Amino acid sequence: MLQAALRPPSKPLATHQNPLTKAHSDRRSPASPVDDRQQADLGDYLVVSPYNTLPHLLDLRALEESQRLLAKSLTVLQSVREDYATAPYSQSFNWDAVLDRLKSLLELSQYQWKRQHFYIVVFRSQVPPTTDRTHLGALDQKSHVEATKSGGLLKYWFGLPDENGRNVATCIWRNFADARPASVGPGHRDAMRATINMYTEWKLERLRFEIDDGARAWSITPWEQMTDPDGS
Numbered sequence: 001m002l003q004a005a006l007r008p009p010s011k012p013l014a015t016h017q018n019p020l021t022k023a024h025s026d027r028r029s030p031a032s033p034v035d036d037r038q039q040a041d042l043g044d045y046l047v048v049s050p051y052n053t054l055p056h057l058l059d060l061r062a063l064e065e066s067q068r069l070l071a072k073s074l075t076v077l078q079s080v081r082e083d084y085a086t087a088p089y090s091q092s093f094n095w096d097a098v099l100d101r102l103k104s105l106l107e108l109s110q111y112q113w114k115r116q117h118f119y120i121v122v123f124r125s126q127v128p129p130t131t132d133r134t135h136l137g138a139l140d141q142k143s144h145v146e147a148t149k150s151g152g153l154l155k156y157w158f159g160l161p162d163e164n165g166r167n168v169a170t171c172i173w174r175n176f177a178d179a180r181p182a183s184v185g186p187g188h189r190d191a192m193r194a195t196i197n198m199y200t201e202w203k204l205e206r207l208r209f210e211i212d213d214g215a216r217a218w219s220i221t222p223w224e225q226m227t228d229p230d231g232s
Contacts, residue, residue, distance in 0.1 A: 049156035055145045062151035065111055067174050073102035074155040084159055085166040089122050090220040102215045115213050119173040122205035126166045131198050152178025
């Protein structure tokens with residue numbers, strides 16, 4: 001997904017009528033109430049992005065228990081500073097709140113969390129005021145459906161552009177192997193062509209999100225390719 005300042009998505013076709021929240025994007029007013037835990041009880045599917053129609057929902061049945069718990073915890077992810085488009089990624093979101101939510105779910109489920117890591121992609125961008133954001137929005141939704149089919153996209157979040165047209169979008173993946181095929185589909189190829197033609201500048205960051213035993217601590221560091229065959 002190459003999101004950088006979109007209109008709200010189209011009216012949901014099915015599944016539920018829950019409002020979108022700041023935990024999936026920054027399009028709502030900061031004064032709007034946020035209760036992301038209401039969105040975590042959707043049976044086998046979970047809203048993990050600003051898009052809440054069925055093709056965009058995460059199928060929890062495809063995940064291991066630890067991944068399901070983290071995906072549910074990430075429904076509370078929010079930006080914590082207005083300059084998130086340019087600020088350090090690890091300082092731009094409420095990671096401690098995500099871990100608190102995870103620890104609560106671990107206690108409820110009696111699941112023993114072991115240290116593990118996840119793969120993060122950060123897309124920083126700048127678009128000129130004349131950019132056709134409707135077209136970018138359509139491309140973003142198409143590429144998000146492709147990414148969702150991988151089964152390993154645990155979270156997709158994007159913000160609003162600042163006064164200079166800068167923005168950030170981020171994907172949190174189960175592992176690197178899931179992200180690779182999702183980045184080569186026709187929707188992503190179209191989005192990449194749009195990036196070249198419509199963006200003033202853009203930059204990708206690849207990060208490692210590690211959560212310690214018992215979810216006692218977390219770290220976000222630059223991604224270094226692992227030696228495992230699946231790239232995880």
